[in-house]
Amino acid sequence: MKDSYFSLIKQTYQFPQKGFDINKQKLSFHGVSIPRLIEKYGTPFRLSYLPQISNQINNSKELFNKAFKNHNYKGKYQYCYCTKCNHYSHIIKSALKENINLETSSTFDIDIILSLYKKQNISVNITIIHNGYKTDDYLKKIFELQSLGFNNSIIILDSSNELSRILEIAPDTKFKIGLRMAINEEAKSSFNSSRLGIPSNEVLNFYKTKIQNNELLELKMLHFFVDSGIQDKLYYWGEFRTALNLFIDLSKVCSSIDSFNIGGGFPIQNQLNFNYDYEYIIDKIVSKIKTACSNEKIKNPDIYTEFGKYTVGESGAIIFKVLEQKNKMITKIGIS
Numbered sequence: 205m206k207d208s209y210f211s212l213i214k215q216t217y218q219f220p221q222k223g224f225d226i227n228k229q230k231l232s233f234h235g236v237s238i239p240r241l242i243e244k245y246g247t248p249f250r251l252s253y254l255p256q257i258s259n260q261i262n263n264s265k266e267l268f269n270k271a272f273k274n275h276n277y278k279g280k281y282q283y284c285y286c287t288k289c290n291h292y293s294h295i296i297k298s299a300l301k302e303n304i305n306l307e308t309s310s311t312f313d314i315d316i317i318l319s320l321y322k323k324q325n326i327s328v329n330i331t332i333i334h335n336g337y338k339t340d341d342y343l344k345k346i347f348e349l350q351s352l353g354f355n356n357s358i359i360i361l362d363s364s365n366e367l368s369r370i371l372e373i374a375p376d377t378k379f380k381i382g383l384r385m386a387i388n389e390e391a392k393s394s395f396n397s398s399r400l401g402i403p404s405n406e407v408l409n410f411y412k413t414k415i416q417n418n419e420l421l422e423l424k425m426l427h428f429f430v431d432s433g434i435q436d437k438l439y440y441w442g443e444f445r446t447a448l449n450l451f452i453d454l455s456k457v458c459s460s461i462d463s464f465n466i467g468g469g470f471p472i473q474n475q476l477n478f479n480y481d482y483e484y485i486i487d488k489i490v491s492k493i494k495t496a497c498s499n500e501k502i503k504n505p506d507i508y509t510e511f512g513k514y515t516v517g518e519s520g521a522i523i524f525k526v527l528e529q530k531n532k533m534i535t536k537i538g539i540s
């Protein structure tokens with residue numbers, strides 16, 4: 205047995221991995237020779253392999269649609285691109301080719317939307333989910349978009365105060381809203397519940413007292429996001445269940461709500477022993493929503509996702525020069 209680091213990797217993991225290849229000791233990424241790029245541009249440099257963005261979006265769409273067929277699910281799947289996950293225009297334009305919706309988190313994201321609109325890269329018909337804490341500047345820009353005709357936008361309320369501020373800024377405007385449910389953090393976290401969103405036990409009352417009788421407001425969506433990621437763990441499914449039960453309770457008192465947004469959280473291959481079963485998780489998500497809706501005789505909602513790192517993380521790389529190598533005592537980790 206050889207005792208090189210390369211041998212250790214070869215014996216422990218599948219290598220080269222998805223997207224990579226080694227030919228005559230030269231590494232390529234999706235067929236693009238990395239040594240040739242290094243020769244041409246020197247280091248460091250950042251590369252983006254744009255077709256991978258389409259691949260990720262289409263892979264998710266295919267798996268959701270497959271699960272919809274398996275469970276006879278009647279809602280639609282809606283993929284949102286979060287502008288915060290990569291702001292570069294060549295990346296956003298690649299995502300837009302795949303007929304997606306957009307998600308914004310701050311006032312800066314609205315400038316991106318306006319720029320895309322001016323350059324005719326998007327039309328006013330695109331659906332935009334406005335998430336995040338709403339400063340007055342952010343809100344004014346959201347309504348600027350609405351006055352341009354972006355009428356499919358949904359403002360996700362992060363708190364009950366936010367609604368009061370919106371009604372002051374745009375008192376006579378009709379608009380669509382969503383409610384973000386705050387998740388409970390994992391037991392190991394230093395906080396009990398997330399600062400983002402409205403506590404789950406306050407959502408229904410908030411709807412009944414502040415939204416239900418306001419004719420300017422149309423509630424369309426319940427949103428939640430487990431920031432530690434979508435994992436096949438009791439903790440994740442517990443938060444998912446709380447959100448699903450809340451969606452059902454809201455559906456019973458509100459006829460306009462038709463969308464369930466599970467946020468981001470799909471992991472990516474950022475370690476060599478990565479082994480995540482996207483198909484299994486997506487099928488489980490769809491199956492749980494379908495079963496709950498059937499039991500409660502509720503229409504299947506459209507399912508929205510806002511996968512950030514999943515959309516862009518595996519398409520890019522930053523190449524640095526190795527300045528020096530240090531030898532490791534490989535015998536210590538069991539190779540002799």
Ligand SMILES: Cc1ncc(COP(=O)(O)O)c(C=O)c1O
Nearest residue numbers: 335467468469470510511512513
């Ligand atoms: C509301 C919301 N949606 C989506 C995302 C993207 O998350 P991820 O990159 O884990 O998919 C984030 C990330 O912070 C977020 O806050």
